[in-house]
Each structure stands twice: as C-alpha cells, then as structure tokens.
Amino acid sequence: MPVVEIPVEKWNGQVHQVKLGGVGGRKELIVGGDNTLPFLKFEGTVPHRPAIAIEVLDYTPPNWAEPLVKAWGDVLKSPVAWAKKAAEYGANAIALRLRSAHPEEGNTGAEHAKRVVTDILGAVDLPVIVLGPEVAEKDNEVLVAASEAGRGQRLALGDCFDKNYRTIGATCLADGHVAIAKTPIDMNLAKQLNILLSDLGLTMDSILMDPTTGALGYGLEYTYSVMERLRITALMGDKMTAMPMICTVGEESWRQKESKASAGVPATWGDQEKRAIIWEKLTAMGLLNAGANIIVLRHPKTVEDVKVAINKLFA
Amino acid sequence: MALTGIEIYKYLPKTNCKKCGFPTCLAFAMKVAQKTVNITICTDLSAESRAALEAAGRPPIQLVTIGGDSKKIEVGNETVMFRHEKTFFHPTGFVYRLKDTTPVDSILQEVQAIAEYKVERVGRFLAMDGFAIENASNDAATFAKTVEAVKSKTDLPLILISKDPAAMEAALAKATPGKPLIYAANKDNWEKMADLAVKNKCPIAVTSSDGLSELATLAEQINKKGIEEIVLDPGARDFGTSLTTLTQIRRLALKKNFRPLGYPIITFPGEGAASVDLEAMLAGQQVAKYAGIVVLDHFSPAMVYPLLTMRLNIYTDPQKPIQVTPGIIQIGTPKPTSPVCVTTNFSLTYFAIAGELEAAGWASWLVVCDTEGLSVLTSWAAGKFDAEKIAKTIKNFKVADNVNHRNVVIPGHVAVLRGELEEELPDWKIMVGPREAVDVGGFLKQNWKN
Numbered sequence A: 001m002p003v004v005e006i007p008v009e010k011w012n013g014q015v016h017q018v019k020l021g022g023v024g025g026r027k028e029l030i031v032g033g034d035n036t037l038p039f040l041k042f043e044g045t046v047p048h049r050p051a052i053a054i055e056v057l058d059y060t061p062p063n064w065a066e067p068l069v070k071a072w073g074d075v076l077k078s079p080v081a082w083a084k085k086a087a088e089y090g091a092n093a094i095a096l097r098l099r100s101a102h103p104e105e106g107n108t109g110a111e112h113a114k115r116v117v118t119d120i121l122g123a124v125d126l127p128v129i130v131l132g133p134e135v136a137e138k139d140n141e142v143l144v145a146a147s148e149a150g151r152g153q154r155l156a157l158g159d160c161f162d163k164n165y166r167t168i169g170a171t172c173l174a175d176g177h178v179a180i181a182k183t184p185i186d187m188n189l190a191k192q193l194n195i196l197l198s199d200l201g202l203t204m205d206s207i208l209m210d211p212t213t214g215a216l217g218y219g220l221e222y223t224y225s226v227m228e229r230l231r232i233t234a235l236m237g238d239k240m241t242a243m244p245m246i247c248t249v250g251e252e253s254w255r256q257k258e259s260k261a262s263a264g265v266p267a268t269w270g271d272q273e274k275r276a277i278i279w280e281k282l283t284a285m286g287l288l289n290a291g292a293n294i295i296v297l298r299h300p301k302t303v304e305d306v307k308v309a310i311n312k313l314f315a
Numbered sequence B: 001m002a003l004t005g006i007e008i009y010k011y012l013p014k015t016n017c018k019k020c021g022f023p024t025c026l027a028f029a030m031k032v033a034q035k036t037v038n039i040t041i042c043t044d045l046s047a048e049s050r051a052a053l054e055a056a057g058r059p060p061i062q063l064v065t066i067g068g069d070s071k072k073i074e075v076g077n078e079t080v081m082f083r084h085e086k087t088f089f090h091p092t093g094f095v096y097r098l099k100d101t102t103p104v105d106s107i108l109q110e111v112q113a114i115a116e117y118k119v120e121r122v123g124r125f126l127a128m129d130g131f132a133i134e135n136a137s138n139d140a141a142t143f144a145k146t147v148e149a150v151k152s153k154t155d156l157p158l159i160l161i162s163k164d165p166a167a168m169e170a171a172l173a174k175a176t177p178g179k180p181l182i183y184a185a186n187k188d189n190w191e192k193m194a195d196l197a198v199k200n201k202c203p204i205a206v207t208s209s210d211g212l213s214e215l216a217t218l219a220e221q222i223n224k225k226g227i228e229e230i231v232l233d234p235g236a237r238d239f240g241t242s243l244t245t246l247t248q249i250r251r252l253a254l255k256k257n258f259r260p261l262g263y264p265i266i267t268f269p270g271e272g273a274a275s276v277d278l279e280a281m282l283a284g285q286q287v288a289k290y291a292g293i294v295v296l297d298h299f300s301p302a303m304v305y306p307l308l309t310m311r312l313n314i315y316t317d318p319q320k321p322i323q324v325t326p327g328i329i330q331i332g333t334p335k336p337t338s339p340v341c342v343t344t345n346f347s348l349t350y351f352a353i354a355g356e357l358e359a360a361g362w363a364s365w366l367v368v369c370d371t372e373g374l375s376v377l378t379s380w381a382a383g384k385f386d387a388e389k390i391a392k393t394i395k396n397f398k399v400a401d402n403v404n405h406r407n408v409v410i411p412g413h414v415a416v417l418r419g420e421l422e423e424e425l426p427d428w429k430i431m432v433g434p435r436e437a438v439d440v441g442g443f444l445k446q447n448w449k450n
C-alpha cells in the first residue's frame, strides 16, 4: 500500500501584519501575517482571515448598474446612511471612495472630503479606508484633508502612485495612517513603490499594496498571476513584496458591460442581476485564492457569499 | 515526462544488433526520443523493459480523454503549480449532472439547451463539455434507458455515475463506443468496476473519502489491472478541503512524482455549496485550484457564462496573451459623429480602453492595430506600432467610411507619432489622447466637439 506523505513547503518569509483602526473605540482589523500560501493551514500559520471592505462613495453614484441601485436604495444618497448599512451587512471595514473630487464628477475639494470622512468616522465604529479619485493633484488635495480629519484613527489612505507617493506617504506618516501603494499589475513596480514608501519612513506594518484589479474577463488572469508571484516572492523572504494586498473587486467588476448591460446583449449572457453578482463573486474568489488580504466589494449579496466562502476556506 | 535519448538508451538491450535499421542502440534511442520512430521497432526489447520505459515516460499527471473523436474532454498532463511558471494546458471540463429519476422528456430538454449553449468571447466560442448521468433510481434498466436517451440527443462526452457494477454494465452497453468515464470505483466495488473499464476501454474514476493513502491504494490497484486513464475523487467537497486536498494531490504528483496520485481530479461543487451562487464560486475556485473536471448541479447562462470566462482567463497562456483581432470594434452603438480611437491588439490594453469608453458612455469606433499582442509602449519601442502601421490600419479597415468627420485619437504614450501620422494621413486631424485609459472619458468630454 502506497504511503502518502503530505508534502509541506517550508517558507522563510511572512506577509507583514497591518492593523487598521483599533484606536479610540474603533474596531480593530488586522490582516496579513501568513507564512504560507492562501489558506494552506496544514503547512503554516494563517493568523487572520481576509477582510471584506464595502465601498461607499462620497456622493450619489450617477451611473451605477441597476442591480446595485436596487440593492442599496435610498442610502446611496447619504454616505453616512450608506456606511451604516454597510456595517449591518457585515463589512469588516468601510472603503470610502472620494470620487466626487474628480474633475469630471464635481471637483469637490478638501472641505468636502474632510466633512465626509469626519461624518463617517462618527457614524460607524469600523476601520475606514479612504481612496482618492485617482487624479494625482486631486488625490493629494483630498487625501491630505482626509488624513487630517482622521488623525490617529489609523485609516488606510490610497492610492499612492509613483507620481504622488511622497505627499500621501508623508501625510500617512504624520497622522499615523497606513498607505496603499498602487501599481499597474507589475511585480517590479510594486516592489519599487514599496521601497520608495519605506524610504520615506513608513514601516512595514504601515503599507498595503494594490496590485490593480483586473475583473473577470478583463485581465483577471494578469492580476491573479502577479499576486501569486508577489506572494511567493514574499514567502521566499523578500520583505519588500510582503505587504498585504488589497483588491478593488467591486469597482472593477461592476464597470464592465457584463455587469452594467441590461439589454442589447446576447441571450447567452443570462439574467443581468444574477450574472453581474456572480461576476463580482468569481472575481473575488479568484483573487482570494491568489492572496488578497482585503477585498473591496459592492453588492451586499456578494459580501454575504464571499464571507461564507472565506469562513469555509479558513475553517 | 518526455524521456531523453540517453534515458531511453538505458532500457535498450545495448547489443547494437542493427535489426532496427540503426547502427547502434544509442542512435535508435535518439530517434525514439525525437519521436521519429516507434520503440516497438526494437524486437529484442523485453516486455519488462518496455513497461518500465513506458512508466518512466508517463507524465506526472496522466492525460485522460473522455468521449469520442468529435467531442472530447482532455484533462491532466499539467506540469506546474502556478500558471505563471509556464501555463495550465488542459482547461477544466465543465459537465452538467442529470439524474435518471427525472422524467426523460425534461432530461432531453435540458440536454438540448445545454448542448446548444455557446457564448462568444474575444472571438472564441465557450461551451459546456459534457453530461454526467447519475443512477439515482438505483435501477439498472432505468439507468440504461436514460443513458440511451441522452446519447441519442448529444455526442458530448458522458460520465456514468453509479456504485453498482450491474447498473454500470447496463449503462455502458448503451454508452459505448464513445469512451464514457466510469464513476466510480470505491473500495467495495473496484474489481468489478475495473473489469468493466478494461472490457469497454473506458477511463475510470476512483473515489475515497478516507484520506489520500486509501485513494492512492485504490488507484494503484486499478492501474495494476492495466488501466492508465484514471480520474481521482478525493471526496473533498467544500471550499477549504477542496483547496487543501487538491493542492496536496497536485504537489504529490508534480513535486514528488508520486505515481499513484498522478491523475486529474473530478469535483462536485454542488455538493459542497448551499446555493447556486456558492456552487459557482466553488467551481470558480476549482478552475484555478486544480480540478480537471467540474460536475455542476445547476445550469443557467448567468452562472455558466462567468464560469466559462474564468476558465478562459486561468487557462490563457501567460507567455502568449490573448490577442484581439485587429479591425474596427464598435463600442456601444457608434454614429458617424462618434469618436475614433486607436489602440493596440494587446488584450489588456484593449480591454482597458474598451472598458473605459464603455463605462464613460462613449459610443465610439475603436481601431485595433495589429501590434502582435504588445502593449502601446512596448510595441512602439519594438517598431510594431508606428505611424505607418496606424495609417495602414485606418485605411485598410476603411474607417473613413463609417464616420462623417476626420478626427482620430491616438494614445498619449505615442504622442511623438503625431507629425509623421499627419503626413501619412493628410485628411485626418490627429488628436493626442491621454496616456492612461482611465482618463479617456474626461479627455473626450473636453476635446470631442462633434
């Protein structure tokens, strides 16, 4: 009878642990710390399960897909009500996207950002991730304001790109926040930005990386493989690729035609609402298995099922 | 694993008798390694050596073929744990499970709908791969009748599910030829099931929920009966056990060259999930994490289209990214006044720009140039995305016939091409767009006057 010896891999490295919140009555969220591949507890330690953040926008999203509008209803008109509802749906963190600061979306400024961040911090006791509109100058303006509004609350602030990492990194350093380093699906660029941020003085437990999410059918495989490579390199001992990873799954998944189109698509695509939700769920499943530590989601049903899957993977 | 000439030589008689037509055994071995002659030509090779040679040449994960010549599922023969190390070769087979307790009429309706289902994505058609038929009635005659009915309706590969060798035999009589997969041999029925596999020349699945040693024992016993095409069901049903167990089996096969578990794996995500969506999620995980065949208990376009897309993504060769076919792609329903934008045929570039135009609500004409699958900057640096190429593409695909203006937006990263392009396309006004796809919506809003 063949004797099966379960093959166990011994890694030298470990994903850094990063803590959000946990100050002044705010709930604490710790991610990372794994010294093995995702969920492989038979050979290593996986101290914290991946977290789910629910995305909240700082204004009423003008062109969200129908199933999302239906699911959230009136709270889409108020970031505070929206964040509270997100907490009810079981979010581990709120991911506040300051989209209205985008020049095309209202061009709001520091004052508005400061107010929304303060309101949300007051309304929920979850850790908060604040994301800019992804336009370098505006990011600098609103994220610095957000940083000051949340001083000492250990927010995560993003995104730091190669262009603006100095400003965002410095403000994180000054106000005790975690910086999110975003790079375009490339391992070397990811590592380089992590090095630049740590040269600024940010410690290993103060950086998250966003490898850039490609949704299912829209580059998922690139993100998947770059994340596997980053994770493996980290486990082999490279501290500069060992930051926990955050993936904006909801945002990417729901901008695709497969999620948005209710008519004018082939019948073989099936029912829009069901399809769109599964699209987001499968994007999440793929990236969880590739090493995501924080998944930012949009649809409450996705949150519910991804939570089930994470708990089963973690059991 | 393919053997080298030297490795093959070790098994040959080393007498240099020349009966094979080659001057030496070594020369013969080299030709065998190149696959230009067959090993059987050496008549002096003992049966034992030949068996040893075949075993040594076997891939670490056996290739298993289910189904007939026209439609078949080929799984196994994978060589890496992570797709970036090389690629995953044989895409997961998606099979839908029918039960013989369902009235034949409804079964046939389902079979027709599923067999006809196909969905297009980047120029390929994605479809389901076969049917599993379960002997839920526990009645051999009903099972055989159902199999016969399904077989009359489709030539897609079949999996026959029964623990009862008598029922299996009855069903096999209706399902062969056509190489169905016998599911499954367990510790009680394995001898009889193995005999059926030998007799009908079919692949066979082995199942055990008592750990990998038990599973390996069964697979080895079956293999000793002369069966090479084996599929494993380790009984791991939910998200966690599936990931752990399938990872362990893949590692044992690839890293330890552990033959008794060197076979593709079959999974049943519907048994490990409490809802259709969770079944889809688990199936999606199993596409990435090491399932060869996934048996689904539900089918709807809304569930299967995402799953087939997942498989397409994961099984794309990372060294050869999917290229988009060059031409004019319509984003939304463009009008003669709509913008014309130029991009490359690297799939990620294409998806980025197409997605942004889509998201920003810009119906437009996207002109995809053949840059051999390289991105904007890479192809420009390699001389595959220059003014001449862009001009040629615009002319060849008759872009001018679709629009009533002569404005074309080029990617910001190749702003330097503007002057040259103005010479190549004297009728056109060249607009330099943003560097990043994400900014294209804003760019058009500000600069597109039509």
Ligand code: SF4
Residues within 6 Å of the ligand: B012, B013, B014, B015, B016, B017, B018, B019, B020, B021, B022, B023, B024, B025, B026, B028, B029, B041, B042, B043, B044, B045
């Ligand atoms: S027939 Fe066989 S033994 Fe004779 S030379 Fe050829 S390989 Fe060698």
